[in-house]
Amino acid sequence: MSWQSIEPLLKKIRIEANPDNHPVSVVSVPPPLTVVGTGTDAVVVRYPDFPRLAFKVYAEGRSQSRENEYAAYRRLGRSPYFPVCYGKGSFYLVLSYEEGPTxxxxxxxxxxxxxxxxxxxEKARDYARRAGLNPRDIHLKNVLLQQGRAKLLDVSEYVKPGNDGRWDHLVQAYRKFYPLIAGRKIPVWLIEVVKKTYYRQVAGDFSVSDFGRRFLPFIKK
Incomplete structure (x- = not known):
């Protein structure tokens, strides 16, 4: 049995893309497929007979993202920092299934x-650059922790120019503020407030230190 044999089942997945960079809405996923993640362009599912694989199914109108991601994975090849892409269909990619929390x-x-x-x-970014790519759109939900090591997901924007600065800002925040919260459970609502405020304000002369200090009263509670 090959993974191509479940394509008819993958076609039955119903998802809808959303504006403003929000994750796709999952309308229905037929069993025995199970959802393991969602992003702004696609949903990622697993099939019991292929436990080592993940199928990334893209929403209608997001075919360019699929092609961009496939092109990026072909350049990355096999590395310890990224999943392996085993192939693609007309609306999906076949990737190695990666465990671990984001x-x-x-x-x-x-x-x-x-x-x-x-x-x-940082090493993954260097590796991607050596492969002729431009690593960007690296954020908290695109990095997995696997036994203390990192693995990066979603490389669809690596073929685009420009630096969105997101990871650089996260590293600065990690150095300055993470010691205050290490090992503590942070409420989802607070993370989402920080994220939305960041998107509204990040531009030009942006200071991570000044931005982070605004949330210190919440962190110290």
């Missing part, structure tokens, strides 16, 4: 984020 999950659950994980992301 850095976002770590904040919510109080799982310590080690310095090694931060270093791994």
């Amino acid at each position: 850095l976002y999950d770590c904040l919510v659950k109080g799982i310590p984020i080690p310095e090694q994980a931060i270093d791994d992301v």
Whole structure:
């Protein structure tokens, strides 16, 4: 049995893309497929007979993101920092299934984020650049923690120019503010407030230190 054999089942997945960079809405996923993640362009599902694989199914109108991501994975090849892409269909990619909480999950659950994980992301960025890519759109939900090491997900924007600065700002925040919350459970509502405020204000002469100090009263509670 090959993974191509479940394509008819994957076609039955119903998802809807949303504006303003919000995750897709999952309308229906037929069993025995199970959802393991959602993003702004796609939903990621697993099938019991292929436990080592993940199928990333893209919403209608997001085919360019699929092509961008496939092109990026072809350049990345096999590395310890990224999933492996085994192939693609007309509306999906076939990736290695990667276990572990995201850095976002770590904040919510109080799982310590080690310095090694931060270093791994920096090495992954260097690796991607050497492969002729431009690593960007790296944020808390795109980095997995696997036994103290980091693995990066969602490389669809690596073929685009420009630096969104998101990871650089996260590293600065990690150095300055994470010691105050390491191992503590951070409420989802607070993380979302910080994220939305960041998106509204990040531009030009943005200071992570000044921005972070605004939330210190919440952190110290």
